[in-house]
Structure formats: C-alpha cells, structure tokens
Amino acid sequence: FFILTLLIILFKKFSSDPWLYYLTFGTVLGQILFPVWFFQGVEQMRYITIINIVSxxxxxxxxxVLVKQSSDYLxxxxxxxxxxxxxxxxSLFLVYKRFDIKFKIQKxxxxxxxxxxxxxxxxxxxxGNLLTSSGTVILSFVSTNTVVGYYSAAERLFRAVVGLFAPIxxxxxxxxxxxxMYEETARSYIRKIALIIGGMAFFIGTTVAIFSEKIITIVYGGAFPSYSYILAVMMIWLFFGVINNIxxxxxxxxxxxxxxxxxxxxVAGLVTVLLNLVLIPHLLINGVLVxxxxxxxxxTICMLALIFRFKL
Structure with a gap:
C-alpha cells in the first residue's frame, strides 16, 4: 500500500492525466488474482493459455469497437x-468449480x-523489473518524449517476441x-532444454534482427526505420534472458x-542501474541497450560461477 500511495503521488506530480495510470493499474490487480502458480502446480497450464487468449x-x-477518436484514449x-x-x-471461479478448491482466510x-x-x-x-524498467525511467528524465517513444515502441515489439517463450x-x-531434484537427471535435463529452447531463442532472435527494419516499418510505418537497430540489438538481450530463465x-x-x-x-541489478545512471545521460537509447x-x-556469468564454485 505504501508503494501504491507513492506511485499515485508521483503520477499526480508528473502526469497531466493521472487517470491514465489509475486505469492501467487494474492490470496489476488482474495479475494478482490470476493463479498461475496453481495451474503450474497441478500441471494444467492449458487453462493459463485459454483464459488469457480468450479474455x-x-x-x-x-x-x-468502442475507441472511435483520440478523446476515447482512456x-x-x-x-x-x-x-x-x-x-x-x-480463473479463481474455475479453480473453485473445476478443481473443488475451497477458499478460506489463512492465519x-x-x-x-x-x-x-x-x-x-x-x-x-x-x-527483474528493475533490470528492465530502470532504463526507460531514467531515459524519460534526460531525453525528450519523442526519443522515449521510439524506444518504447521498439521495446513493445521486443516484449511480443519474449512473450512467445513465456508459455514454454x-x-x-x-x-x-x-x-x-535428482542429481543423475538434473544436469542432462538442463543441458537438453538449454539446447532446445536456447536454440529457438537464437534462431528467432537472429531472424528478427535480420528483418528488424522491415518489421518496424510494417508495424509503425516509415518514420521508424532509423530506430530499427534497437529491436535488432534487443535480440541479444532475448537470448541471454532465455538462458537465464533456464x-x-x-x-x-x-x-x-x-x-x-x-x-x-x-549483483546484475545494481550494475545495470549504475550503468544506466552513467551511460544514459550521454548515450541516451544506446546507453539503455548497453x-x-x-x-x-x-x-548469466554470476549464476554459472556460483554453480561451478559451490558444485550446485
């Protein structure tokens, strides 16, 4: 509640239309309500996909249907x-009816x-949110709305590509x-999925990077091609992000x-924020990417170092 109150104060101070933020915050409530953890636990992930896609x-x-003009943006x-x-x-109703789970207040x-x-x-x-969001926040303070808009537009496409791996x-x-949980199967299993999913990430990332200019032009029009390199460079981030998940x-x-x-x-989060503070005022978008x-x-390096150091 403290964090939410702080965000509301900041939005009132820096935004000409705080209702945009208030209404968007409903997605946070939706994420809180959605029991992804339950469907994962009972290995019925198809419900996650079906409910999300339909909604x-x-x-x-x-x-x-309803948004007809710019004044309808809210x-x-x-x-x-x-x-x-x-x-x-x-999804909570489904958990109650389909899986016969009773809800009660816990001690x-x-x-x-x-x-x-x-x-x-x-x-x-x-x-993780600090890693991905701090750059945009800092960029908004030292640059123009136009530059932030170009970066945010490319980042939305990047998020769409990342979303392909979330269900997997x-x-x-x-x-x-x-x-x-079993040492005899753990290493071989991780190597196998790293090869398969990491290979998918490398192939998709390389493909998107090669055709980034065409993708940007098709989605956003002719004003964006000079910024298509943002999407291409982000594919490096995609590959290591998938490896880090594994x-x-x-x-x-x-x-x-x-x-x-x-x-x-x-360690990675602190270094990222420090680099953002140092690089973004001088390199702007390129500072965020670096x-x-x-x-x-x-x-990736930190996790692998700890695994080998402590023989995990």
Missing part, C-alpha cells in the same frame, strides 16, 4: 485492465511462513521441479537453490 481477444475487439487502459481482472476472477503465521518461503523469488521478480517456460517449470528458474529455483539466483540478480545487455550477460 485478451474479447477486450481487444471491444477496444476496436478506454484503452480501462478495457485492458478489465480484461486482466476478468481473466483473474474467472497470520501461515501467511508469514509462505512469504518467507517465497522471498527469494519475490526479490528476483522485483530486481511456465509449462516447463513443474517438470523441472521433478527432474532437477539456469535461474528451471534449475536453481526448481532445485530450491534460489538464494544463489537472488544473489546473482542483486546497460541491459551487460546486465543480462553478467547475470
């Missing part, structure tokens, strides 16, 4: 947030034990939890060695 299609259609975050909240509420000491048990994953999630890694996690989530977290993952994230790529590569 996003329905509310995207609603955007095209309907976009509103409908997007409603889609996320709808997906979250329906404080139980909640505290769960929070402590998941603290390392929470920290890595927060630091989510579906793999329960399997990884079983496989990596090492950090599928191996370290799944084998309950997530404290090493968190430590690596702390900091993010160095951060991802450093994260």
């Amino acid at each position: 996003k299609i329905l509310f995207t259609i609603a955007i095209f 309907l976009v975050p509103l409908l997007t947030s409603l889609g996320a909240i709808f997906a979250g509420i329906y 404080i000491h139980i909640l505290i034990s769960y929070l402590k048990g998941g603290s390392n994953l929470f920290y890595t999630s927060v630091l 890694t989510q579906a793999l996690y329960p399997i990884s939890c079983r496989k990596v 090492i950090g989530i599928q191996y370290l977290s799944a084998s309950r060695k997530d404290k090493f993952y968190t430590f690596s994230f702390v 900091a993010m790529i160095v951060g991802e590569i450093l994260l």
